[in-house]
Amino acid sequence: MTIKVRCKACETVLNVSDQAAGKVVKCKQCGERVRVPVPKGDRAASKTRPSEVEQAESNSGDALESLDLRSMEDTKRKVCPGCAKPVDFDAVECPKCGVTIATGALSERQRIRYERKGPPPEEFYKAIWSNGWKFLKKHWGYGVRTAMIWSMTLSMSLTCLYSLNYYVKARTAELQDSAKADITNISISGNVLKVIVPKEKGSKVVYDNTYYTAAGSTIVLRAPHVQPWFEPPSAFWIFLTVVFQLGFGGWAWTLAITITKLTMAGEKRIKRFPVDFFGNLTMGFRFYVWPALLLTPFLWISGVVGVFSPIASGIVTGVLMLIPLLVLPAAVIHMTQNYQYRGWLLWWMAKDFFKTIGPSMYIFMLNIFMVFLVPLGVAITMLVAGRQIIASLMAREAAFLLWAKANIMDMGEGNFQFLFYQMPLVFTFCFLVFFIICGLMSFPAVFMMRVVGLYGVYFKPDLSLVNEFPDLESAGFGPRFLAFQIDMIIVSMLTCVGAFIGTLFGLLFTFYGWSAAGVLQVIVQIGVSLLLSGFYFASMEAGASRATLGKASIGLMALRDDNKPMARQQAFSRTASAFVTYLTLNIGFLMCFFRADKKALHDLMSKSKVVWRGEEN
Incomplete structure (x- = not known):
């Protein structure tokens, strides 16, 4: 069986x-x-x-x-020999550890990635075209939005300038007519207008609907072509022009930083973010101030040349503006980091530029031919034939006004015609022209913003980025110089306030007929400006922040030598010591560049120091 x-x-x-x-x-x-x-x-x-x-x-x-x-082997799954993570059957490299599945070792590309902590730099030139194009196709709406915002801000800015020009011309003509009404007692010499009241009792002189009755007095005023620039309507139109210009630059800077950040984070889509008008104004301030601060060591060249030839000065300034454009990729990457002060300093930007000179020049050429070619063409056209174009536009405006009077309503020749006909016409024309120009710029601009982000991905190890502050370590010359430049912007605003107060006192001195009214006005302006500036520095460094706005924005603060906050008296002493340092032609400030403790002359005199803020509780 x-x-x-x-x-x-x-x-x-x-x-x-x-x-x-x-x-x-x-x-x-x-x-x-x-x-x-x-x-x-x-x-x-x-x-x-x-x-x-x-x-x-x-x-x-x-x-x-x-x-x-x-x-025993699971034939339905494939694992990485390096990290034992499941991988796809057709995978060549493990997405987790980068090991080649067949050999169990790192490939040359992955080895370079691990050594550089980033992808191989030679792949940058090929990756930007496919990656940038895919990104642009997914975010074409931002190209349209950018064209709309740029067109709107530029059109409003140019319309405000047109309104300013209209007011200045109309007001100048009005003042000149008023001065011509009494040429015996009113004289104009350069930028000065003098009103001389006769000595006879009861005499009076009328100028600009104002009666001057102090017998025998001489009143010095601004000339008719100067006075309109100092009046509230001019200040209003200038303010709006600056605001809309800041909005233009602010949107460009905000979008560039946003796209660069998400590119370096490995994200593929922009998360929806609202258009913050005031935030854009802040970023617009950076857009215009950054190149100015970057070129501070060279701006004196333009000033010297401008003494002999304003045209040559403009050409030199235009050539110098190529420097910010060359270092723009590295600067944008610095602006995405926690601490950004090196992105504002020329020597750090020059160092990063020469370390990555190949890709930086490549991006520079792409920016020239893809983004700036159209505006450069428009600028050259206006330089060559600008007068003829403006004359033609003015003739067409006059023809339109005649047609509007005959067919719509006759508003006269004054402000009503300007408000209802001229301003809308100028804005509409500017918007149509700028929308075409900005539409040709916006889509390449979004593409180039992605390219700059990829530049950060591939060349981040070569850049001198800062993500940590040493706690209470003395700050060197570079960060302090940058903070000083920012504070000088605040000081210039305080100087304008001082000039305004001095002008009021000058009018008061003139009203009482003091012969030295002009000299006293200048003295008051200088004195008030110094007092306001000194109070600003002392109160801020003795306050809760222990830093001026410039120092706080960089991450610095002023302390005593024993790391304790300064009292108000010591803060005023430090400010006075800084004024003494100015008298040394700023040589005392350069001491922090050479000393081991990084102290300037006024630091030694006031027994204080400037340190990094670090992480505070």
């Missing part, structure tokens, strides 16, 4: 004799050991029972003998 048994390894059916029942036989097909079962009818006839030890040994051996190690 034969017994049929199936081999578990190869599924082969074996026919064995019943004498092998309960024993283990070898499979003829695969060589594995197979246990032959005992037929049911013969199990009861078995009288002998193996001992527990023999049975345990038999079971243990049988379990290992029947184990097929070749079937």
Whole structure:
């Protein structure tokens, strides 16, 4: 009688004799050991029972003998030999650790990535085209939005300038007519107008609807072509022009920083963010101030050349503006970091530029031909034929006004015609022209913003980025110089306030007929400006922030030598010491560049220091 048994390894059916029942036989097909079962009818006839030890040994051996190690591998899944993470069957490299699946070692590309902590730089030139184009296709709406915002801000800015020009011309003509009405007692010399009241009792002189009755007095005023610039309407239109210009630059800077940040973070889409008008104004301030601060060491060249030729000065300034454009990629990357002061300093930007001169020049050429080619063409056209174009536009404006008077409503020749006809006409024309120009610029601009982000991804190890502040370590010359430049903007505003107050006192001195009114006005202006500036520095450095706005924006603060906050008296002493340092032609400030403790002359005189703020509780 034969017994049929199936081999578990190869599924082969074996026919064995019943004498092998309960024993283990070898499979003829695969060589594995197979246990032959005992037929049911013969199990009861078995009288002998193996001992527990023999049975345990038999079971243990049988379990290992029947184990097929070749079937232990999971053929349905593939794992990385480096990190044992599951990978796709068609994967060449592990997405987790970068190990080549076939060899279990890092490829040359991954080795360079690990050494640089970034992708190989030679892949940058190829990656920007496919990556940038895909990004632009997904975010074409931002190109449209950028064109709309740029067109709107530029049109409003130019309309405000047109309104300013209209007011100045109209007001100048009005003042000149008023002066011509009494040429005997009113004279104009350069930028000065003098009103001389006769000595006879009861005499009076009328100018600009104002009666001057102080007999024998001489009143010095601004000339008719100067006075309109100092009046509230001019200040209003100038303010609006600046605001809309800041909005133009602010949107460009905000969008560039946003796209660069998400590119360096490995994200593929811009998260929806609202258009913050006041935030854009702040970023617009950076847009215009950054190149000015960057070129501070060279701006004196334009000033010197301007003494001899204003045209040559403009050409020199235009050439100098190429420097910010060359270092723009590195600067934008710095602006995305926690601490950005190196992006404002020329020597750090020059260092990063020369380290990445290849990609920086490549991006520079792309910016010239893709973004700035259209505005450069428009600018050259206006330089060559600007007068003819403006004359043609003015003639067409006059023709439109005649048509509007005949067919719509005659508003006269005054302000109503300007408000209802001229301003809307200028704005509409400017918007249509700027929308075409900005539409040709906005889409390449979004593409180039993505390219700058990829520049940060591929060349971040080569840039001198700062993400940590050493706690309470003395700050060097570079950060302090940058903070000083920012504070000078605040001081210039305080100087304007001082000039305004001095002008009021000058009018008061003139009203009382003081002969030295002009000199006293200048003295008051200088004195008030110095007092306001000194109070600004002292109160801010003795306050809760322990820093001026310039220092606080960079991450610096002023402390005593023992790392304690300064009292107000010491803060005023420090400010006075800084004024003494000015008298050394700023040589005392350069001391912090050479000293090991990085102290300037006024730091030593006031027993204080400027340190990094670091992380505070």
